[in-house]
Amino acid sequence: MNFCTSCNAGHLKLHNLNSTTDTQSSRRKSVWLLQRSPCRRGKFDGPGIIIMSRIQLYDTTLRDGSQGEGVNFSLQDKLMIATKLDNLGFDYIEGGYPLSNPKDEEFFKRAADMDWKHAKVCAFGMTRRKEIDASDDIGMQALVNSKAPVVTIVGKTWDLHVNEVLRVSLEENLAMIRDSIAYVKSEGREVIYDAEHCFDGWHANPDYAMQTWKAAAEAGADMICMCDTNGGTLPEQIAAGVSALQKELGVAVGIHCHNDSELAVANSLAGVNAGAVQVQGTINGIGERCGNVDLISMAANLALKMHYDVLVDGGIKRLTELSRYVYEMANMNFRNGQPFVGNSAFAHKGGMHVHAVNRIAHSYEHITPESVGNARRVLVSELSGRSNIMAKTTKFRLEEDGVLQTKILTAVQDLENDGYQFEAAEASFDLLVMKQAGTYQQAFELDHYRVNVENQSREPVTDAVIKLTVDNEVQLVVGEGDGPVNALDSALRKALTSSYPGLSEMTLVDYKVRVINSTEGTAARVRVVIESKDKTDVWSTVGVSENIIEASWIALVDAFEYKIHKDRGAVGDV
């Protein structure tokens, strides 16, 4: 385990570029990597062998990402996303702003009791208010009380903002930076200092900008992250800034970019090339205005193009899964054209190309779709790769059963063509596997349901009538509710609980709806994801239909069926 002396990057790792198809190009790549690596973090070691160091990925989806217009995570969403990020090997996860709202406060309470495999959880806040002790500042106190092992403090670099926004003297701003960092360090935390408007400030008044960074370094900041807050900086300017800071202070430098000039990825890479060892960003690039840098593209470029060490082994192969999981949680549509993980990212048009694509696909693709867990699409149909399926069915021990694998793959592809997504609905996926394997037992047989919503003078009344057969008995029941799904839920419980008493301990946690092909407005297809829980588990189910009530019904029935199979011990059996 060696360390890069010049930039304090994490452990070094051996990469063999001969794994690429062409050693001539791999040798050239190696040379580029060396030329690009300013602190000579790479060692060129015979044809195609190069040693590159770790780049830390700092995820702020839960804080900066949630600033995005219309993005809104529940506490449960946040905890589930953080767990996913930890599993993939993200180095830092910024959970939120403890002072800002009770939800974030609660997040840190829960996070403190969780067992993190890889990531360090970070609490975010501003420097202390003017003219008070850091220890008396409620913001500072909230950061410390969050128990987060890492505290990220944002401060002002740009004299204009010190004068016009903070309205304090340039000296007081330096003191605010110094005191805030020193206080949190004295509480034994790792401190990352986010230098706001870093590059604009440096251009406007380089001397003062350098003083703010110096104050942060001297106060003990473990890293200074340079933030292109307005997203207007060009790659060459990023590189110049990172080099200048490193040369002057020799601290570990991070880079935090926004996409206002459509350069966030290039700017972050330029920062890394200039010696930055940490990249801050969000999954799918969500965030305010034009968004933050997309850590999906960053991880893929750093690992597959520049051969840096990022995430855990196999983490890159799960980027597509991660991207879709976060979209589902954020209740946003996938971006078909999204680099690396988009549904169209490896879509090849038919015609003369197809034959060649099948024969020498690598010559039509900058990377293999599988390397990021995506799939090639040559024909029109949406293809969910066998590897994805296999990854999801390990608990079913299907490795040997090729026939069943194919049946499942076909079923999934048909459903995906109808708008289903199983990334965030594993319970529905498990039911699908059991149906294909023949181990699924239908819990009841529906005759019909009817939902009625009536609004007389702004007081809507909703009831649902369900007729079904369970245990050879016909049940005709009616349930009331605050809304149609609630009414269907209560009617279904009435009809089934006597046969399946376990249902009484099941509750619905979350309900998400999304229009799939939204250009058709209200006539478009609707995807509903329902999250349910009992004493021990949380599970998600999905339904798709042009009718939101029908889509909800499908997801609701899956939720009930999953609970029933789970109580029967059937889940995971084939």
Next chain:
Amino acid sequence: MNFCTSCNAGHLKLHNLNSTTDTQSSRRKSVWLLQRSPCRRGKFDGPGIIIMSRIQLYDTTLRDGSQGEGVNFSLQDKLMIATKLDNLGFDYIEGGYPLSNPKDEEFFKRAADMDWKHAKVCAFGMTRRKEIDASDDIGMQALVNSKAPVVTIVGKTWDLHVNEVLRVSLEENLAMIRDSIAYVKSEGREVIYDAEHCFDGWHANPDYAMQTWKAAAEAGADMICMCDTNGGTLPEQIAAGVSALQKELGVAVGIHCHNDSELAVANSLAGVNAGAVQVQGTINGIGERCGNVDLISMAANLALKMHYDVLVDGGIKRLTELSRYVYEMANMNFRNGQPFVGNSAFAHKGGMHVHAVNRIAHSYEHITPESVGNARRVLVSELSGRSNIMAKTTKFRLEEDGVLQTKILTAVQDLENDGYQFEAAEASFDLLVMKQAGTYQQAFELDHYRVNVENQSREPVTDAVIKLTVDNEVQLVVGEGDGPVNALDSALRKALTSSYPGLSEMTLVDYKVRVINSTEGTAARVRVVIESKDKTDVWSTVGVSENIIEASWIALVDAFEYKIHKDRGAVGDV
């Protein structure tokens, strides 16, 4: 009118960087520009004065862009888009592939009779087929017969593709390039040679790649455009390739990038920095897989960040208009987060911020929204303060009316406590302002609605009954739909269109549902946001209720009310 001796770029132009707010930073910018300009196309001429040359913008929206999934332009669309591009000052417009289909053939017939202010129309095709005379090749003939003044010929750079796809000898490929270009030149056309898989080919076999470019140059190509066909190349590699080609052959070089690594804009800028004088791309970056480089972002960066001469004077100010025009033509939804021209690109959130934004906006924005024809938006978020409200109500001219301001603020805060969010529902916010100001006129009076969803054997049927009074007439109508919202929408149109004919041109674009306090599962409150549009505008409305149908109804009614007030010219009136 001078010419850049080293790169044959178009006429040079004077830029005064002091137009930016901060001369210190502008001077620094000038220096960067010089450092960046490899052929020293810039001359630093006193504080902030710099001379930069023209970069040609080559639009292939109508050809490469139409390869994008779901993109399909009619002949009329193509002619209208081409005219728009010409008006804004694009240098080249690629109309299509004459051989490929009658529509493209017809396009060139029409284009030949049109009077182009600025742009040259280009016909696109491949090198001749193997072992025949270029003049006998139907593809070549189609290009010449298209009468297009410029012909763009794509040919193979990568030996792998010559061997495996064309299946001809390396020599024959060189001959195909040579003959095809020479033939079209002999017909008196300007020829742009698109070198396919240019960078992959160069990495795999640099000597052969150079031979293909040499063949093109010797045959008389007016420009060699280097295409990163698979979109996998990094900026440094682009720069190295462009420099190598220019150094060896001294020809005019263009750059054609795809976005598979989310680097298309950075790669195209790197190409320009290395001496490329033409950028090929599409409007909004539409195109296959992850798309082509977005010429909107390119034009804005080249003009506003690097001070190159692009488009006509005033062209940059029309980029937002152009972007939305092309989305409309392509029948695609706008991308809110799109750099420069997106609806969120200059959206500011958060109460405390907003006061400062109003005072020193430039310090929160990398460019002024107006410079690209976009507008600043202040989002009314949870943190609604008076300054947010004021910023949002400028069009209502409320500055003086403190009492009304307070009424609005209170109303917004009450609604936000109930779960409303106006940041993504400005039309509902405008209606709220008009209600508080007393300028709102109710369009109809509801007696009641009733929605019924019935599912017999997996075929749900939905109808909605509405009874309301409009123009003192009672309307009792029933509408059917794919789902409850669709049914309510069609019933409401039945009841109102005779009184408000404008409604017939309104369509619903998107429908979003969010559960607010999701811990209560399906009994939680539901927020519905509906996005609607007509020929000229897009607007969003919001509704909140425990009942998803009621929440949808509230948002739907606001959408109708907003359209009606808009047509009446009442929006913005108090």
